[in-house]
Amino acid sequence: MDVMSLKADTNKLKRLIDERHQRFLNTEGPVDKKSYDFFNQVKKETDPMFRLTNEWVKEAEAFVKDRKTNVHPNQVKSTHENIEMIILHSYYLDVHRKRFKELYQSSHYVLDMVLDDLEQNEKSSL
Template sequence: MSLKTNTEKIKQLIDRLHGRFLNTEGPVDKKSHEFFNKVKEDTAPMFELTQTWMEEAEEFVKSRKANVHPNQVKSTHENLEMIILHSYYLDIPMKRYKELYQSSHYVLDMILDDLENA
């Protein structure tokens, strides 16, 4: 997979998760092992994708003139992981979730712009 493809996949993923966050009744029972196992199973490929994206994005921003700083890649990766988890556990305020979502999209869009101009 290319960085461009993975970036676009992540944008679609967080859009889907954002919809889930907005449309799911919460909070959930955090002590439920059944729910935990479902979340673990559902999110494993998402975490794998974000990890791959981070590694590719770090290489890209280090090796080229990019508008994205390596620290932004790392913090976006952390934000993506938080979006994934909070989309299931629904345990942060809407405002905070929106901030994570918007800042992630911002950096993902900057990466796509840098790829276009590379």
């Protein structure tokens, strides 16, 4: 488990969900969910985002399993699912703002906890 990679990926996810949040707030909806072209555009654009989230969940699960952390493994799994929903909802705009904000804030909270735990582990290993 590469701690530096987890730290970098966690920071990338924080930026990613910030970008998705802005897209959600600034995009006029609704979209045509039956549009094949739109589906292909979303698939193409989201593929690297989903790869990042899948890589992060593996790294984060290994990190919380192997060390004393404040993050529970279920929080890692839930955050992974929440981030995937944030990505999709930022395109399809099919959720209320309040729910999107809850997903967004919850994800940031756990990502920040992971970063704090990484920092604590760095300090304790010096």
